[in-house]
Amino acid sequence: MAKETLTVRDDRTGKEYVIPIELGSIRATDLAQIKTGPDDGGLVSYDPAFMNTAACKSKVTFIDGDRGILHYRGYPIEELAEKSTYLETAYLIVKGELPTTSHLAMWRHNITMHTMVHENLKRFMQGFRYDAHPMGMLVGTVGALSTFYPDARDVMDLESRRMQTRRLIGKIPTIAAFAYRHSRGLPYVYPDNDLSYTGNFLSMLFRMTELKYRPDPVLEHALEVLFILHADHEQNCSTTAARVVGSALADPYSVVAAAAAALSGPRHGGANEEVVHMLREIGSMNNIPALIKQVKAGERRLMGFGHRVYKNYDPRAKIIKEVAYQVFEVTGRSPLIDIALELEKIALDDEYFVKRKLYPNVDFYSGIIYDAMGFPVEMFPVLFAIPRTSGWMAQWAEMVLDEEQRIARPRQVYIGRDLRSYPPLDARRDVGAQETEVRGPL
Numbered sequence: 465m466a467k468e469t470l471t472v473r474d475d476r477t478g479k480e481y482v483i484p485i486e487l488g489s490i491r492a493t494d495l496a497q498i499k500t501g502p503d504d505g506g507l508v509s510y511d512p513a514f515m516n517t518a519a520c521k522s523k524v525t526f527i528d529g530d531r532g533i534l535h536y537r538g539y540p541i542e543e544l545a546e547k548s549t550y551l552e553t554a555y556l557i558v559k560g561e562l563p564t565t566s567h568l569a570m571w572r573h574n575i576t577m578h579t580m581v582h583e584n585l586k587r588f589m590q591g592f593r594y595d596a597h598p599m600g601m602l603v604g605t606v607g608a609l610s611t612f613y614p615d616a617r618d619v620m621d622l623e624s625r626r627m628q629t630r631r632l633i634g635k636i637p638t639i640a641a642f643a644y645r646h647s648r649g650l651p652y653v654y655p656d657n658d659l660s661y662t663g664n665f666l667s668m669l670f671r672m673t674e675l676k677y678r679p680d681p682v683l684e685h686a687l688e689v690l691f692i693l694h695a696d697h698e699q700n701c702s703t704t705a706a707r708v709v710g711s712a713l714a715d716p717y718s719v720v721a722a723a724a725a726a727l728s729g730p731r732h733g734g735a736n737e738e739v740v741h742m743l744r745e746i747g748s749m750n751n752i753p754a755l756i757k758q759v760k761a762g763e764r765r766l767m768g769f770g771h772r773v774y775k776n777y778d779p780r781a782k783i784i785k786e787v788a789y790q791v792f793e794v795t796g797r798s799p800l801i802d803i804a805l806e807l808e809k810i811a812l813d814d815e816y817f818v819k820r821k822l823y824p825n826v827d828f829y830s831g832i833i834y835d836a837m838g839f840p841v842e843m844f845p846v847l848f849a850i851p852r853t854s855g856w857m858a859q860w861a862e863m864v865l866d867e868e869q870r871i872a873r874p875r876q877v878y879i880g881r882d883l884r885s886y887p888p889l890d891a892r893r894d895v896g897a898q899e900t901e902v903r904g905p906l
């Protein structure tokens with residue numbers, strides 16, 4: 465049997481090192497023994513943006529990007545999207561196993577019990593400006609929740625972790641819906657616990673004067689599927705933010721606020737918004753060839769295409785495409801979908817895209833669905849944050865209990881000035897702005 469080791473020869477010294485390989489990885493700390501002399505701090509691995517660094521061992525989500533595979537706790541995403549509900553999937557993600565009938569009923573009860581928010585939190589949200597971005601409201605309000613639940617600071621306590629998980633999964637749709645109503649100048653709608661998780665969310669978003677809101681079952685189901693597809697995606701930017709902030713033993717509300725802050729960035733939670741902008745800009749089929757030409761000339765990117773991990777296809781995109789058609793049965797066919805389909809057809813046939821393995825990703829269709837359902841684009845990242853909360857909590861709890869984890873603290877490769885002496889103020893030369901060292905990044 466082949467040895468599970470890596471032999472490294474340092475050409476600076478001629479020395480050889482044998483480094484163990486475990487689960488397809490080497491420990492970066494094993495590189496520290498590779499030194500040129502006693503004053504050398506040892507070799508570090510340099511990996512901006514964590515392109516090839518595993519920062520944890522995780523049991524939550526498995527992705528094989530080359531084969532277009534996504535599993536939560538071992539279950540394929542296709543099967544969960546077809547057979548499960550978001551709350552059941554959240555249980556699976558958070559606890560590791562699918563619930564029994566009684567555990568599912570209890571879980572549903574426990575989450576539903578926590579959909580209400582403190583009246584002071586409602587007033588806190590009312591304090592935002594009339595045109596506040598709903599994602600900014602979500603980030604700020606989730607962070608503020610930590611002041612309502614000081615017990616959350618006891619992150620090593622299992623019961624506390626469980627309680628905050630129920631609270632967060634229960635309250636995040638309420639906060640999201642309040643943020644939406646705020647942006648529309650509409651009164652906030654309290655939760656209706658007779659409805660399903662997504663049915664209640666639709667009620668809090670869209671209920672007007674009716675005594676009882678009856679969510680459209682197709683839209684309710686579409687949201688369930690979208691929530692399942694977005695519940696976790698292993699060590700993406702926001703999850704990494706959650707783990708890093710959590711590693712300082714910050715409370716889980718601060719952790720989820722930090723994760724949501726990462727998600728608010730256009731490189732992460734904002735791609736589906738870009739897709740809708742792009743499709744609107746294209747406007748008609750006749751303009752598609754010109755756009756493809758621009759993309760191929762490297763002048764712009766085809767939004768909703770390509771993925772850092774999926775280099776074959778994004779399994780979520782296939783599922784979501786079917787959901788789109790179901791939604792259009794209710795909302796009417798979105799004019800954007802015809803442009804999207806034509807764009808997809810042309811791109812999938814074109815050598816530029818085929819060679820670079822560029823396929824539609826989850827965002828290519830999710831934006832069109834949300835748009836057809838009447839959501840403004842600013843709500844798109846908020847809709848992403850709701851289901852991702854279960855993933856963040858699962859990953860956070862896994863990190864807290866992982867004995868190998870400590871406070872996250874990457875190394876750096878220092879490229880700044882060598883030691884120099886401090887000049888008195890009046891001895892400093894008045895350097896011009898053209899001298900690049902005073903024109904720093906800030």
Ligand SMILES: CC(C)(COP(=O)(O)OP(=O)(O)OC[C@H]1O[C@@H](n2cnc3c(N)ncnc32)[C@H](O)[C@@H]1OP(=O)(O)O)[C@@H](O)C(=O)NCCC(=O)NCCS
Pocket residue numbers: 735759764765766767768769770771772773820822825826827
């Ligand atoms: C998702 C994304 C950031 C992944 O990027 P990445 O894995 O770092 O890939 P790279 O940026 O290295 O791109 C590899 C090649 O494909 C091209 N490419 C990647 N995505 C492209 C896109 N959407 N449209 C056109 N060309 C694209 C790049 O120009 C590059 O071409 P080159 O080799 O000739 O220089 C990128 O595909 C992208 O910007 N997509 C559009 C935004 C989007 O939909 N994001 C949502 C992701 S869920």
